[in-house]
Amino acid sequence: MLARLIPVSLALALLQAALRFKDDGDLARRLQARDGGAMPELYDRYGRLVYSLILRIVRNSAAAEDLVQETFLRVWNRMPAFDQKRGALGPWVLTVARNRAIDYIRSVDGKMSAGALELDRLEHPGPFCDFEDRALSLDRARRLKDAFEKLTPNQKMVVEMAYYEGLSQTEMAERMQQPLGTVKTWVRSALKVLREQLSEAAAL
C-alpha cells in the first residue's frame, strides 16, 4: 500500500529540498531568536511535506489545514527547548506533524486519549539531536524506498498502519484478524529489513 502511495521522484525531490540538516542549524537559531524571516522559511522548507503527510493520514483537507497550523505553532512554541547546535528540524517537524494527525484521527474515532499524552511526550525536541548529516540523505531515502518495496504485503500493511494510522500491534491484529504474535512478527521483521538496509548503506 505504501509503495502504491509513493511517487518516488516527487518524494525524493521533497526529501532533497526538505531534509537539509546543515542549513537547519542556522534556521533553528533564527527561530529561537524569533527572527521575523525564520518562520516563513521554515514553512517554505517543510510546509508542503507536512501538509502532504498530514493529509495522507487524516484524508480531509480542512482538518489537514488545521493540523498543519497546529504543527507549526507547536514547533514555534517549543523552539526554546530545541538544541539549535545539534538538533534536526526536519525529523522533529515531521514527527510533530505525524503525531498531531494521529492524535486527531484517534480522537475522531473516539480513542483520544490513551495515547495523547504519550504522543505529546514524544514530540519533545530533545531526542532530535546529534543526527549525522547523512542520516536523512537522499541516498538513504532511496534505499529505504527500495527496501520497503521488498517487504511482503503483510509487512507493508503493518508498517503503514503503524506510521499512517497510529495503530498499536493489538489494534492491527484486530483489524487484520490475525493473532497478535503473528502481527508482531510482521512488524518486527519489516522494521528489521528497513533498519538493516540503512545500516548497510551506512557501512558502505
Added chain:
Amino acid sequence: MTCEELRDSYELYSLGLLDGEEKREIDAHLERNCAVCQKRLKDALGINALLLSQAPEVVPPSRLRRRVLASVGLERAGWGWLAAAAAACAVVVALWLSLEKRTTDRELADVRRALQQSVAERGRLEQAFTFLNQPETRQVNFGQGQPAPPRGNFFLNPRLGVLLIASNLPALPAGRAYEMWVIPKGGMPVPAGLFQSGPQGTAIHILPGVVDPNVTVAVTVEPESGSRAPTSGILFSAGF
C-alpha cells in the same frame, strides 16, 4: 530486558505504539542514559522521518501559509487579503468621497456666489427704488431713436448720487469694463465707478453720495482696472 532484546522496539516506541513491559524497559534504559538505547532511538527517529517524508506530495493551498504565519503573529490572519481589499476599497471610497466633497463644495460655492450676486442685485434694486421714490430725483434718458444703441436712464439725486439703468449694452471683450463718469460743468470727467452688463445686456449702476445737481454723466469702455480719465469715446451720456 537487555538492550539487545529491545532492539526491534525503538521505532514503535518512538511512534507511541509500544506499551507494556517493553515500553517500561525502554523508558528505564533512557532514564539512566543508556548510550545504546539513545543511539537506537535516534536511528529509529531517522527511519521514521524517512518513511513519513514519503507521503504522496500534495500542494497546500496558499492561504495556509498566511494562516500559519498569522498563528505565530507574523502576518495578518488568513483574511489578510480581505483586509487588503477592504483597505483598497476604503481608499477608493475616500477618493470618491473626496471628489464628491469637492463637487459639493464647488456647487456650494456656486450657490453662495449666486446668492451673493442676488443679494447685491437686490441691494442695488432697493437703492434704485429709493432713488426713484425720492421727489428730488431727476431722470434723463438716453439712446432714444438710435438704431441699436444702449438705452436707458440716468437718475440724479443730489443727496443720494447717480443711478444708471441701462439695456442693450454690447458685450465687452475680456479685460474691458464700462466706466461711468461725472463731468462737472467746465470740469474734467471724474471716475464714477466700473460696472459690467448682465447676460441680457442690462446693467444697474449706482454712484452713491452727494453729487452736484448740474453735471453731465457719461459712460465709456475702459480697461477693467479702471482709468483715471476716459481713454475711449463716450458710449452714451446725459446732462442734468
